[in-house]
Amino acid sequence: MNKKKQIRVLIADDSALMRILINDIINTDPDIDVVGQVNNGKSAYVSTEELKPDVVLMDVNMGEYDGIYGVIEIMKHCPTPIIILSSIGNVDMDPILEGLKLGAIDYLNKPAKNRVNMDEVKQDLIKKIKVASTINLEEVLKNPITSNIHEHSFDKFISYDCIVLGASTGGPRALERILTRLPKNLTIPVVIAQHMPASFMAAFASRLDQLTPLQVSIAEQGAKLIAGNVYLAPGDINLTIERKKGSYVFAVTEEQFVAYNNPSIDALMLSVAKTYKKRAIGVVLSGMGKDGAIGLKAMKAAGSYTIAQSEASCIVYGMPKAAVEMEAVKQVVHLDEIAAFLVSCLA
Known part of the structure; x- marks a missing residue:
């Protein structure tokens, strides 16, 4: 043996x-x-x-x-x-x-x-x-992407009001690649739950903000979501989104989740499924474990469009695999194509 x-x-x-x-x-x-x-x-x-x-x-x-x-x-x-x-x-x-x-x-x-x-x-x-x-070193070795400073012609009537991304190991590089390829006149907000200690978040938000023409900041409880802005879930709470007086605002849940907490991708996506229903796009990116699978399935059931990063482009194909196996995914997309795919959904 x-x-x-x-x-x-x-x-x-x-x-x-x-x-x-x-x-x-x-x-x-x-x-x-x-x-x-x-x-x-x-x-x-x-x-x-x-x-x-x-x-x-x-x-x-x-x-x-x-x-x-x-x-x-x-x-x-x-x-x-x-x-x-x-x-x-x-x-x-x-x-x-x-x-x-x-x-x-x-x-x-x-x-x-x-x-x-x-x-x-x-x-x-x-x-x-x-x-x-x-891990898949081929993805790690790819050259960094330059920022997209161009505008895109969006349809006046689009089908979605929010994009939510969940990531863990391999997420920072994946998020850089996606955000730097989104147009500067993006018409809806982007909310990200990245597994990362709270002490890292401010520096990570600042780095992303420097790389993209979109404004990147840490989500604050009670704040309204603004179109074209990118928000990072804080690393010491489970961020959610709720509807108040006709606006979408950030909230916090005390509920603890099996897969991961602070921030929980499941918590964020479950709240998006409830508030945005079919008018959201959910994406599960590279990462260990199963966080995001339950939330993405709820989004799919609510009519949202759901995406998983392809195995070939993941540094760690854990979370996307769990989402695919749970039948929570409508489309599997290579990392290099996710930004263009998101834009095409809004065109």
């Missing part, structure tokens, strides 16, 4: 203690093996060339040759799935988002040195390493 192949991991962190903590976590899983430990981005690149790991765990703040240097060199010379490591309480999210833009496929809070959050980090780290070892 053939022994199951272990997932080979390289750890890059300038803290010897952190390397020990991460190594100890990984050693609890027999399917994963640490093949090397380094303390800067340059050594990470050299060791990746030599050791050929399946996954690289990369801290971003490592002096002169930092994690961004490591991501650039690895993705240029020896493409390998990279998970960015971030310290808990880190307020500067720009390097992490830059790492994702340059080719890293996911991010993770490092364990606290006092080990208080060890169980939570252990479960998350092992799961993300296993997913990263199976």
Whole structure:
């Protein structure tokens, strides 16, 4: 009987203690093996060339040759799935988002040195390493998209009043690719539930806002949805949309969902199904797990148009697969075609 192949991991962190903590976590899983430990981005690149790991765990703040240097060199010379490591309480999210833009496929809070959050980090780290070892690197390696500054001629009477997008692992890059291809005179609002810590959201919204002519901001409870604006669900609540005095406004539900919470894609899409009924478009993008499948099915049942990102274009084909298997999807679309497909629905 053939022994199951272990997932080979390289750890890059300038803290010897952190390397020990991460190594100890990984050693609890027999399917994963640490093949090397380094303390800067340059050594990470050299060791990746030599050791050929399946996954690289990369801290971003490592002096002169930092994690961004490591991501650039690895993705240029020896493409390998990279998970960015971030310290808990880190307020500067720009390097992490830059790492994702340059080719890293996911991010993770490092364990606290006092080990208080060890169980939570252990479960998350092992799961993300296993997913990263199976991802579609072809999509990661695609060149970034330039922003669409052109206008589009929309029909005076369109069939939809809102677009809602749900994403997890691989979502930031997918969202960049979609939003940069939407016309600047988009006639309806776009609402996004991206699985991401609350501390990341402001920086992520700012980055998207710089990439697209559309105004991108974090949704606020009680605020009205404005046509042509893009809204991100906050990372510490389950955002919903409700109808009040003839307007669509953002709300919050205390209900907890099985698949994921804060933000829950299911929560958002279930509310869209209830408020917009057939006048919405729902899209489930790349991500781990099953969040969005239940909500997208409710949207389809209400008459909305429902879309799933194609397996070939996903970094992680978890959430779209769950939606397809639940028969919640009317159309499967390649990531590079989603923006044009959405515009065609409104033309």
